[in-house]
Amino acid sequence: MVERHSGTVYNLALRLMNNPQEAEEVLQETFISAYRALDRFEGRSKLGTWLYRIAYNAALMRLRKRRVPTSSIDEPLLTEDGEAMPRQLVDWTSLPDEILLSGELRGVLDEAVAKLSETLRGVFVLRDIEGLSTAETAAILDLTEANVKVRLHRARLALREHLTAYFAPTGRVGARGEAYVRAV
């Protein structure tokens, strides 16, 4: 159980808490709770789903206690339909190897996820980092599948903005992005 599921539990906790020490505490708490309640596990969901739910709830409890206000990057410009709108329109898809192979990339990716709101972070980690299905993510986070899809889309758009701002050539982004926003 630990070998198979500790990775996802740890990643969910790490991204939610933004702190390796607290992520480790959530990891321990999750498996201790799971072992204590194992005889009550009814097998109606997969073992992984059950464990990740315990981990998510443990992380949420800690976050509620912490109550530190954070600024998030997922407050996008909205169209009149309430749809998030891209601000940055520069193609940065051909990243040089020195960025791809360096620790810099990991740092940039971590920072961007950390700036998402908690409601988007859980969905993004489970779907796009840990590769869980929409249905399993919905069961873990107690959301509808439609809600998971909406949150995932918002998270991706917000992260794309952040990465564009970082990776796009300086100077071109602002001018192009602003022009695009003005055109709406």
Added chain:
Amino acid sequence: MSVLCRETLGMLSEYLDGELDEQLCAELERHMAECGDCRVVVDTLRKTVALYHTHGHRDVPADAKARLYAVLSLETGS
């Protein structure tokens, strides 16, 4: 930003996940063939997802895993 751009934007994640039905997919691709801005958004969105897929996971540190096994063996008495 045209109406088509807005509609495209709303469907991009489903498009990237292969969950869009065939007809909508074809409409979206027709629009993207003509709209450079939407092409940039879809390409960079795809790249964003791919980067996290490949580089987003963090392994549990070896010492953290050792401590986890230690607490669990105390807990289970094994």
